[in-house]
Amino acid sequence: MDQHRRTFLKILGGAAGVGIASQPLFRALADPPAQASDEFFVLVHASGGWDVTVGLDPRNERRGIIEPANTSVCDTSAIRHWANQVLDDGTTTTFQTLQPPGTSLRLGPAIGNLYDYADRLSVFNGLAMNTVSHPDGTYFVSTGRHLAGGKPVAASIDTMLANEFGREQLLPSVSVGFPSTFVGPHLDARVAPLRVASVATVSRVLSRGNVNTNADDRSAVTALLTQEAQDLAARSYYRDALTGFALQFQSLPRMLAPDVQPIFNASGLALAQPSFFPTPGLRFQAGAAVNCAFAVEAMKRNLVRCVSFASGSHDTHSTNYRNQLLIQQELFDTLANLLRALDATPHPTRIGARLADHTHILVVSDFCRTPQINLTSGRDHYPNGSALVISPKFRGGTSFGSADPDQLLPQDAGTFADGTRAVGPADVLATMLTAMGVDPRRYMRDGDVVRAMLRA
Template sequence: MKKNDQIPSSRRTFLKATAGLMGATLFGGLPFRSFAQAAALKPADRCFVFVYFSGGWDQLLAFDPRDPDVFTPERVAETRILPGYNLFTDATFLDRPIVPDALPGAGPSNIAFGPAVSDLAKHYDVMTVVRGINMTTLAHEEGMRYFITGKRPIGAAARGSSTATEIVGQLLPTVPIPSIAYGVESYNDRYPGSANALRVSRSKDLVDTLSPSKKRLDAQIENELLLLGGEPVTCDEAALGAGGVGSTYHTSREQVQQVLSSGLNLAFDFAQNTEATNATRAFYGLPSTGPYDSAAGRAALVATALKLGISQCVSINLVGGLDTHFGTQTSHATNLRTGFNALSRLVDDLKATSHPSGGNFMDHTTVLVFSEFARTPLINATNGRDHHLTNSCLLMGAGLKHNMVFGHSGDIGMAPGLVDLKTGAKDSNNGENILPEHIIATVLASADLDYSITRVEPLKALLTT
């Protein structure tokens, strides 16, 4: 077939733009029948939350604390670890690790937390902490993308799909917006557009995106779409329309119109004066008027998306300001505590809300809390901490065992610990490093999903099945 040189350049440009749009659209690959079934907004039976603390967190203040009576300044030349809890200028922080009070029916906590974990420590009954993770990088972008995908980046470039994309791609949820990525990168290298995350950088973006638009499509675009199905097919059109641009557009338009007419934007508009939004503001301590981009506001957004059956996966940058190479220990701890307290409120909410399938939402939600790497166990000359390979993460909720610690970091310089990956026990002779791919494999396996893309086995000691 010859290329038809008579196709107007404007139309060729339109075809290329439309092909790109349909490849990237959130709704373009979602079967309409599935979306129609989601109109009742039934919550997903299994939900996932990926919580990112950006900047590289201090594990001595978070999930890998040390006893300051053992790791003293006098022994720092030997241990290369300085907890620094006595350097807080804010008396509301403890000067030692937190061991939470025992919860009724849960037994005592097997997890000690750093002073910045604050209110979140009370939820030890739904937690597992993984320590001694070897990030193999000290670069912010690489560490972040490594944890998001479970695959070591190529240079700084992400490799593979986001874990949330993997989950949506495998489970094919019928919720209107399967995945939301708030301030977090998202990737899709092998699934249809329906697995893409709706990416926003602030709460208003989400409200605006879901609000009905008063503007119609350009008349020329409408006409070109109508003509697309009735004119002779040229090589140019065949190539650009190989994915069914015209039919995809019509299906996508109907789906998008149904989403926009469902009033989902109102669910995230916390400034409304309604019983539901007033209760949300009161629960999360939000102001009566926006913006709602605080850590607490972001936590409220996560709860809303899951509880109302709008999304199955939410990835969120909960708090930043952690790349503190200089300054006091208090500034880093304060930023951490802000995030952990907001996360604690989210867990309070999920625990207190019944799920239609039985139990509460926390019973149906798997949560991964991570940062791109950690901070050095020694304080530098400017009273801050630098980048450190050895990381920790927090796993919570469905499909996982709770109230346990897996792995360890060394007592000299908090080096990544070699462990028996089957048990998490220290094994200096034959042990292996825990890597981010082990965590991602564990998250996927917790929902009986295919984890072969990680090319490792999950940490089976953490799984309930």
């Protein structure tokens, strides 16, 4: 920065010292400093409610009300792990379950290439969802709380993690259709999720011309506005919005740095991470592939702390259930690609470490689908669920919780602080926070830690 800019900023500093602007500033800054962290997070919402009976909690027997997926209602032609098994009626063809060696897991044929990483998978089954409403289930799995009055009442897991580990990060939380919320105490305005419809459209927002004016000119304006926002916050009764402006103005120059824009460009991501983009292309999870490629590139540059996204709809009430297996297989294939890329990518700040050693993945869904197949060859909403964690902090190749064999309902999973009950979404989130050394009670009202799933 040249001399006149320094002079200008000096003037700003002087002005800031005038009157009420010199009062103590922000609650956010008074919070404990963000934990120094080398950890990264990828959070996925399998939107619409996935069918766990072909993936994480497979069922291939007619038992009770359970009608297993079969070739008359499912398109199995592209499902690589589908191996026929005939039911006792002699005509219906279902699948054989998979039991990855060295693990206690049973998986369905939709697991795709994630089968090869089974020893890293930590599965929660029989989640007590207590809802079959999309909005409620969606926010229940991301916040651990049901909606109240139709609105979320707690921070989502991406916000919690970003608040703990991402306050100093340029992009604390990038949310692509993930049910992100920014609600509750202790939240730093800088970690408000960057909610975008697609990461590929963001690059345009970050591009700048330098013909008439240049970056120095714009930085000077930003510096002024930071001071204005701080001053206005200092004189305000409700300060959050203005504090947010001030902190976000401070982050802006880094976001506009030349190394950021390319990671928000679809073609650039395809070039940088070609393994995410197979030929022929993905039918249902092309967006997930872009988001995962973005996550790797952004983490590699140490720009982001948390990437969260929703993956294409699993809401298959009717004949579109034919695609349920492929929808899941493409998602799990994409996650396998993500693991492969994380394995191959050096950690940006830890010498000798891989990104995979410090990246934590959580996959959740609204709920699951009915064990029965309805008249239109689909499955409807059902108040059970499964969640998948892939994290070096978790014990891989294991599962916790279960759904009953006749009706696929959550069964008691153990004794929690409030007694014996099934495991729930809040427990999954609390366990995730605990694994990262965060006290869940800082953000969550509910949820116990499932220590059995954590590495010693």
